[in-house]
Amino acid sequence: MKTEDWVSLLATGVEPIDAKRTARRQLLAIIGGLFGALAFTAGILRLNPALSHAVVEPMFWIREAYCAALALLGFAAVTRLARPGTRLGLVPAGIGTVVLVMWIFAATVLLRAPAQDRSHLIFGKTAAVCPFLIALVAAPLFFSFLWVLRELAPTRLRLAGAAAGFAAGSLGALVYSLHCPELAAPFLGTWYLIGMLIPTALGAWFGPRLVRW
Amino acid sequence: MQSKEERLRSLLIRGLVGDASAYHIFLSELTAHLRFFVRRRLAHLPEEVEDLVQELLLAIHNQRHTYDRAQPLTAWVQAIARYKLIDLLRRRSRTNGLHDPLDEDDDLLAPADGDAAEARHDLAKLLQQLPDRQRLPILLVKIEGGSVADAAKRTGMSESAVKVGIHRGLKALAARIRSIS
Numbered sequence: 411m412k413t414e415d416w417v418s419l420l421a422t423g424v425e426p427i428d429a430k431r432t433a434r435r436q437l438l439a440i441i442g443g444l445f446g447a448l449a450f451t452a453g454i455l456r457l458n459p460a461l462s463h464a465v466v467e468p469m470f471w472i473r474e475a476y477c478a479a480l481a482l483l484g485f486a487a488v489t490r491l492a493r494p495g496t497r498l499g500l501v502p503a504g505i506g507t508v509v510l511v512m513w514i515f516a517a518t519v520l521l522r523a524p525a526q527d528r529s530h531l532i533f534g535k536t537a538a539v540c541p542f543l544i545a546l547v548a549a550p551l552f553f554s555f556l557w558v559l560r561e562l563a564p565t566r567l568r569l570a571g572a573a574a575g576f577a578a579g580s581l582g583a584l585v586y587s588l589h590c591p592e593l594a595a596p597f598l599g600t601w602y603l604i605g606m607l608i609p610t611a612l613g614a615w616f617g618p619r620l621v622r623w
Numbered sequence: 624m625q626s627k628e629e630r631l632r633s634l635l636i637r638g639l640v641g642d643a644s645a646y647h648i649f650l651s652e653l654t655a656h657l658r659f660f661v662r663r664r665l666a667h668l669p670e671e672v673e674d675l676v677q678e679l680l681l682a683i684h685n686q687r688h689t690y691d692r693a694q695p696l697t698a699w700v701q702a703i704a705r706y707k708l709i710d711l712l713r714r715r716s717r718t719n720g721l722h723d724p725l726d727e728d729d730d731l732l733a734p735a736d737g738d739a740a741e742a743r744h745d746l747a748k749l750l751q752q753l754p755d756r757q758r759l760p761i762l763l764v765k766i767e768g769g770s771v772a773d774a775a776k777r778t779g780m781s782e783s784a785v786k787v788g789i790h791r792g793l794k795a796l797a798a799r800i801r802s803i804s
Contacts, residue, residue, distance in 0.1 A: 411677070411789075411790075411793055413654055413658075413673060413676055413677055413680070414651065414654075416677050416680060416681075416790070417647065417650045417651050417654060417680060418647065419764075419771065419786060419789065420650060420680060420681065420684045420786060421638075421643055421644075421646050421647035421650055422643065422770065422771055422772075423643065423770070423771055423772045423782060424638060424641060424643050424646050425641060425782075426639065426640050426641030427639045427640070427687060427688045429639075429692075431688070432688060432689075492689070493689045493690075493691055493694070493699070494686070494689060494698075494699050494702035494703045494706065495694065495695070495698035495699040495700075495701060495702035495703075496691065496694060496698075562686075562688075562689045563682075563686040563689045563703070565702045565703065565705070565706040622710075623686075
């Protein structure tokens with residue numbers, strides 16, 4: 411077919427694009443994923459019975475802020491990488507800063523603590539299961555963010571897949587924190603981060619196959 | 624260059640709200656730029672240029688909802704073009720080893736005895752081999768001359784699926800005809 415004919419074919423009967431449709435579908439995807447993550451956390455893992463005492467501790471809110479900040483940055487990375495020709499800008503630097511602040515905080519906590527307490531500050535009681543449970547809680551969110559990418563047109567597939575994984579991992583960690591009793595900064599800087607990086611790695615690995623168009 | 628970007632951008636934005644004639648001008652003016660972009664990068668594959676240009680137009684059309692109005696149009700178009708170009712090159716490098724080189728001498732001496740009726744018959748037979756989602760759009764739009772909207776309604780497919788079907792189907796037909804002759 412001649413290219414001019416092709417152009418005419420594409421241009422006939424074009425429907426107006428609803429600019430808010432994408433935002434609506436993103437919201438829907440995230441609500442669906444959050445619902446799945448919350449159902450898993452509350453229904454199978456159970457909420458932390460000491461939650462009502464924990465909320466008065468400043469460390470509880472530092473942990474929530476840490477996860478929420480990373481989740482927002484991860485979501486910003488997903489929406490940017492989902493559109494052709496947009497730049498990530500300061501998003502990676504923002505993620506680096508949040509992690510670095512947590513590490514500096516963790517190092518101060520460790521240095522000030524008596525030597526015999528340090529191992530407990532790092533490993534807590536749940537280090538062995540924490541990263542895997544975060545990855546499990548993040549699974550429904552991971553599909554939500556992949557769906558967001560598939561609705562749009564990412565052109566850097568590996569990076570886009572990794573961003574979807576990271577956004578899911580950090581939002582998953584926020585939900586998982588409703589179950590998790592650990593509040594020490596060294597624990598959060600290690601096992602929470604590893605939990606977020608599991609779906610990130612999966613996203614980078616499978617991204618090129620899952621979000622190509 | 625600046626004014627060209629502005630002009631194409633405003634045409635596209637009018638197209639996005641449903642102004643088909645502005646959208647038509649946008650696509651046809653963009654075609655020249657795409658052809659230039661593709662030709663420079665596919666100098667060694669001149670027979671692929673027009674195909675890729677058409678595929679790029681389709682990709683831009685199908686993904687027009689991903690254009691953010693605050694964003695430079697050039698960056699958006701280039702990212703799509705580069706993505707599809709890499710996709711094509713990767714596909715070719717993967718399948719090239721499977722193709723038999725065409726023996727051009729055979730074509731030259733092939734008997735030219737098919738009459739028009741036989742050609743129509745052959746076309747119908749070839750069409751039969753295509754899957755429904757390609758055959759029906761070609762039949763309804765290209766052979767019966769109906770509109771895309773009509774074909775979409777009759778097949779229950781979306782309009783863009785009809786357009787994709789026509790594009791892919793015609794390409795598949797051309798490939799089959801080439802392999803027969």
